Amino acid sequence: MIISVINRSQTISDEKVQEVIRAINRQIAQDFEPYWSFGATLRLEGPIGQQPSIRTLSDMRGDAVLYLLDGSSALDATGVHQANYKDIPYGFVFLGLCEQIQEDWSVTLSHEALELVGDPMCNLLVEGNHPIDRRRRVFHLFEMCDAVQAETYFIDGVEVSNFVLPSYFSIGEQEGRRNDFLGRVHDGKTLASFGMNPGGYINIYDAKSGKWEQPMCEGDDAALLRKKLKSKLKAGRGYRRAHPGRAG
Numbered sequence: 001m002i003i004s005v006i007n008r009s010q011t012i013s014d015e016k017v018q019e020v021i022r023a024i025n026r027q028i029a030q031d032f033e034p035y036w037s038f039g040a041t042l043r044l045e046g047p048i049g050q051q052p053s054i055r056t057l058s059d060m061r062g063d064a065v066l067y068l069l070d071g072s073s074a075l076d077a078t079g080v081h082q083a084n085y086k087d088i089p090y091g092f093v094f095l096g097l098c099e100q101i102q103e104d105w106s107v108t109l110s111h112e113a114l115e116l117v118g119d120p121m122c123n124l125l126v127e128g129n130h131p132i133d134r135r136r137r138v139f140h141l142f143e144m145c146d147a148v149q150a151e152t153y154f155i156d157g158v159e160v161s162n163f164v165l166p167s168y169f170s171i172g173e174q175e176g177r178r179n180d181f182l183g184r185v186h187d188g189k190t191l192a193s194f195g196m197n198p199g200g201y202i203n204i205y206d207a208k209s210g211k212w213e214q215p216m217c218e219g220d221d222a223a224l225l226r227k228k229l230k231s232k233l234k235a236g237r238g239y240r241r242a243h244p245g246r247a248g
Contacts, residue, residue, distance in 0.1 A: 001040035001120070002062030003113060006047050009070045009095055012105070017044055017068065020106045023158035024113055031181055032114060035165050040117045042066075064089035064116055066109065071096035089120040107152050110160035114144040126169045128194035131202060131215050138213075139205040140169070140194060148180050148191060150199020168193055 007017045021042045033039035045061050072094050091112050098105040124142035144163045151162035168179040170193050179191040186197055196202050201216035
């Protein structure tokens with residue numbers, strides 16, 4: 001997959017964007033793809049026209065497109081990707097909203113790129129344990145970063161997002177298996193399969209009740225802030241994370 005990155009920001013230079021893209025491409029090739037066996041390449045392209053067009057996607061010269069935009073959007077999300085009417089994956093990273101949650105925009109771009117690679121059409125679900133009530137079976141959105149979205153690391157001085165590994169989407173734990181790339185320890189434990197670390201929250205569907213849930217760690221202010229920002233979204237991937245049952 002070739003992901004076209006379009007810089008429509010007036011505050012970040014193409015030179016800086018190239019630096020971040022280089023780090024994320026290295027992340028995908030050296031960290032992500034060896035575990036998942038699929039990947040992508042981000043490539044900076046020039047913008048066409050004054051505003052991005054999600055109907056025609058004239059900016060796209062690859063298989064998908066991600067826009068960098070200043071400020072916040074009426075969509076009100078740090079990052080969003082969805083499929084347009086021609087089934088082409090696209091998304092946005094809103095720099096102003098990244099600033100509101102005190103997260104470097106490079107982390108959001110990394111997060112959105114990895115999740116776009118994992119589920120380009122935003123339509124995959126995986127059956128597994130409820131993250132809190134482990135006796136319940138529910139369906140999880142196939143997201144690469146949400147469960148560990150508050151965790152980051154650096155590549156060549158660029159901050160990028162942590163992500164889950166394939167064993168995360170398995171029922172039960174096996175000795176020696178790792179469920180996320182960084183493997184950070186919280187309260188003496190690493191990330192459980194279908195679980196979440198502090199600062200993250202996930203979207204699950206309970207087939208018995210017919211309802212969507214958004215569990216997060218109790219008293220987690222960072223996760224609550226992200227949830228509130230994304231809850232106002234009216235379209236796209238960020239909206240699906242906040243209101244999965246109403247997403248189209």
